[in-house]
Amino acid sequence: MAAVRDLSITVGLLVALAGAPALAQEREPAAPLPLNELRTFTEVLERIRTSYVEEVDDATLLENAIRGMLEGLDPHSAYLEPEAFQGLQDTTTGQFGGLGLEVGQEDGFIKVISPIDDTPASRAGIEPGDLIVKIDDHPVKGMSLMDAVDRMRGPAGSKITLTLVRGAGRPFDVELERAVIRVRSVRTDTLEPGYAYLRITQFQNNTGDEVRRSLATLKEQGELKGLIMDLRNNPGGVLQSAVEVADAFLSDGLIVYTKGRLPNSELRFNATAANPGGDLPLVVLINGGSASASEIVAGALQDRGRAVIMGTDSFGKGSVQTVLPLNNDRALKLTTALYYTPNGRSIQAQGIEPDIVVQRAQLTRDADEVSYREADLLGHLNNGNGDGQERPTVRTPATGANAERDADYQLNQALNLLKGLNITRRQ
Template sequence: MKNKERLIWIFLVLVLLIITTASGLNNWIFAGDTERTYENLKLFNEIFNLLRTEYYDESKVEPDRLIKGAVDGMIESLEDPHTDYMSKEFFGELQTETRGEFGGVGIVIGVRDKWITVISPIADTPAARVGMKAGDKIIEIDGESTEGFTTTDAVNMIRGEVGTSLTLTVKREGVSQPLQFTITRGVIKLETVKSTIVDDHIGYFRISQFSEPTAEAFRVQIGDLKSQGMDSIILDLRNNPGGLLSSAIEIADMLLIDGNIVSIKGRNKSQSQVYKAHERTYIPDLPIIVLVNKGSASGSEILAGAIKDNKRGILVGETTFGKGSVQTVRELPDGSGIKITTALYYTPSGASIHEVGIEPDEVVKDVEVTQEEIDAIKKLEELGLIKTFVQEHESYTDTDFETLMNQLAQNSIEIKPIIVRRLIKNEQEADRMPDLIDLDYDVQLKHAVNMLKSVNRLLKTKVS
């Protein structure tokens, strides 16, 4: 999946290294292991030439193909799914993405247990709307197995022309059979911060990703909700895959009065740094609850860890993803790029959460959908029962809902009432922008709201 420019560039670099080494500048390039590196490069060159001149099938030993295999092997030997080469096209897309807009289906992916895995679906995108979830392992893309794929390989297949469709086959934990999702590609415009007032006084902020505009958008919306009487905050970082480290740190700095935000420790001293909060918090006295789940990764874990370890707020939900490494992106001369893991980050308590995650202070599980309920949802769609119900009821009473549940039972459809209510809401929102929150279905958010209600009642009692 890597392009021709990459192979030619790598080849030229290798040739240059050999020539330069032979020219007596070894100590400048390979300080500490000059002789060994030189011998290995000589070995590489010898094998390359032997394969080029003696292998029986000439079509398989073109320079581009051989060098591609060598580079792939070099990167794969690191056993780090976060270090990867990026073609010129993909590198350009990455730069666009950090600016807040890109083309695709709306999922952030990585490699976990050797399979392409959904780190998180991006809210209000085609992938989120069809029901893809964090943790889904993508085993096929348009019928082609993804076994052995790198993240770049998968992204190159998933992204495409707006309006075209692709089919993703996924294996979901707790579901016996693979699931298939046919998704129409679209332009993904990231409004990374959305907010609203809940229960007349609680400020709810959902941050879906950290891009260049995120911190400023958060700052503006904090001010807007403060002017509406906000007296406490719910910061929703669920399914937030991370993004720009600087953006996550800047938001943490807005919420903390003092203390460390994150420590980064790399191979070299120049790659190590401690980020501290400044005395400029926007909301020094407001209670904060942070919502997290297994789709909360990287930058969102930095922010959640800073709030937790500095005792600035309470984490509610499920254990986070556990991506505690820092990647540095370098642009190469031909416009392509390479993403290299250069450091690990540590929360203020000194803990590394890499491949471990952050445990919430209060564990609240999301609504579980069983294999039987997935089958029931498919049957509901085939019979059109939810669609008919919504057409007949612009709004519905408890009696209306009870009648619907009885109808489902008569059709041998067993499904939890809370899931049916969510399906009704999905149908109601089919032709409009979905509501930002759903306290009927979102048990984690509802738990956070109830906690803040209790805190605010307690504070008001103390004041009086």
């Protein structure tokens, strides 16, 4: 993913800067260069230099050729110019400019992978899977991903209009105001006494440490009976941070491994004995916006039987990108390996299938519902337990945090499952 300072979006998915294999010193024997294709290349270059309607300098033509080489490989490989290279580093530290979108390219359009929490994009209601078909009335069909990014750049406070298509619906416009995006990687909440919620927005350099600190804080607040880890709409991030998060709930064994063409691209990441999560009952929520590092965590915890995975199929981005610095503050973002779950499953274009499929939905309560019980009947017998408390006849709707939780059907179902897991553990 190429992110840029004051960038409208970050491109693709957050790249695995840490833990990704570097270029090996020992390379496969180079095949002979295809002379016919090289002759064609130089002929095309010369024709453009002499015949194109406007004069184009050689440096621009060569940079365009390099960019085309990378963009023709896969959606996640790219040639990063200085601004894009700097912006990419900004995203892994949690602060960058833009709208707060993670995007890729599909059928010539820009596809939203995930909006980032608490950003202009998420507040505007942009959803995973939305297609961006116009940027300020400029059609994106035929644009490269980086060209689209350039059009969406702009200073914080400036406005931009995106034309989106959702599903089979008609195009609609969304006006957004660019902002400096400060991403909070981890946040926690108490759903009910003993049951906690841990949301990971994206995997930054310090996410593993934040998760461990959050677990320690939750335990200090009282008995912890179960935890929901929410990875929905988490587009990924730093590979090493994903390993550290999974390690917080595993005491040993394999977490993830990578395989590529280079000898040192075959890496294995194992859990350590320091797991603050212990054997705490754990439910992990995923959806189509969960990608890359999110899928590593979900896949590891699923294969190791450490958590119940709930929600819908994840995105399926199972490749590792290595950032290779070049001269003049430029870099290559190159796909160098695929990663696999402990059981040998490749996530690439497959994703993680949840153990329990729960589609997105919303619960509504009937405010006029009246519930009667035996204790409400006039002259009912007492139970002999000394419980003389009167019970309310009308059950009032939930408010505040409980109402917000109940409105999130997947989260509500995860909490119910977590309670069930805790009950069976006590038996």
